Amino acid sequence: MVALDVADADAALALRDQMGDSVGWLKIGLRLFVAEGPQLVAAVRKTHKVFLDLKFHDIPNTVAQAVESAGRLGVEMVNVHAGGGMEMLTAAAQSGARFPGMKLIAVTVLTSDPMPAAEAAVVALERAKMARDAGLDGVVCSVHEVEAIKHACGADFITVTPGIRWGGQDQQDQKRVADPAGAIRAGSDYLVVGRPIIQAEDPHAAAMQAQAMMRSAVVL
Numbered sequence: 001m002v003a004l005d006v007a008d009a010d011a012a013l014a015l016r017d018q019m020g021d022s023v024g025w026l027k028i029g030l031r032l033f034v035a036e037g038p039q040l041v042a043a044v045r046k047t048h049k050v051f052l053d054l055k056f057h058d059i060p061n062t063v064a065q066a067v068e069s070a071g072r073l074g075v076e077m078v079n080v081h082a083g084g085g086m087e088m089l090t091a092a093a094q095s096g097a098r099f100p101g102m103k104l105i106a107v108t109v110l111t112s113d114p115m116p117a118a119e120a121a122v123v124a125l126e127r128a129k130m131a132r133d134a135g136l137d138g139v140v141c142s143v144h145e146v147e148a149i150k151h152a153c154g155a156d157f158i159t160v161t162p163g164i165r166w167g168g169q170d171q172q173d174q175k176r177v178a179d180p181a182g183a184i185r186a187g188s189d190y191l192v193v194g195r196p197i198i199q200a201e202d203p204h205a206a207a208m209q210a211q212a213m214m215r216s217a218v219v220l
């Protein structure tokens, strides 16, 4: 998944075109959605699957309604923040169930969170179990937490992993990072990559490089 963390529709659609069909999913986050809204989602959905990464975190009723609105946009994935608790997650799951084509996932611990990695692993696992019990399809977590989450929640429980860096790239604000091959080896289902691709001199080449590293880790 390439994160379209750019300022406006022109920049987003230019990146979308550069990626072409070599990338299946594009992620629309806070910056772009606040700037361009549902119209941009509709434009991106014409060519790619869309993960709407807005991390809803509010009272249960409000989050359930937001999930419903995301479902009406037709996106293939949307997320909430597991920090909202069991009642909020359950309300979100009930709402999401009305849209079978949309995966509902929960952010466990942000990959930028400065808490020690051992503590993040414990909290992420606890929140993943809560998300599974509430009926969600999976979680956003760092690569370092994937194995334990899959072990506890099942192989089908989706893990989406941002914080992807390779070849000595700057971690920037990310704290728990891994490279594309490591993410595949850990069992991650979807890798989210933003700046290493969208700020590269040649974004398409950077995406191809990440995919080559992913393929190198696939055991047939």
Ligand SMILES: O=c1ccn([C@@H]2O[C@H](COP(=O)(O)O)[C@@H](O)[C@H]2O)c(=O)[nH]1
Binding pocket: 003, 005, 029, 053, 107, 109, 110, 111, 112, 140, 141, 162, 163, 164, 174, 192, 193, 194, 195, 196
């Ligand atoms: O824990 C999280 C949850 C979401 N993200 C999002 O993923 C991308 C990562 O961007 P990079 O530029 O590759 O760091 C970005 O859109 C975040 O909002 C995350 O990083 N960590």
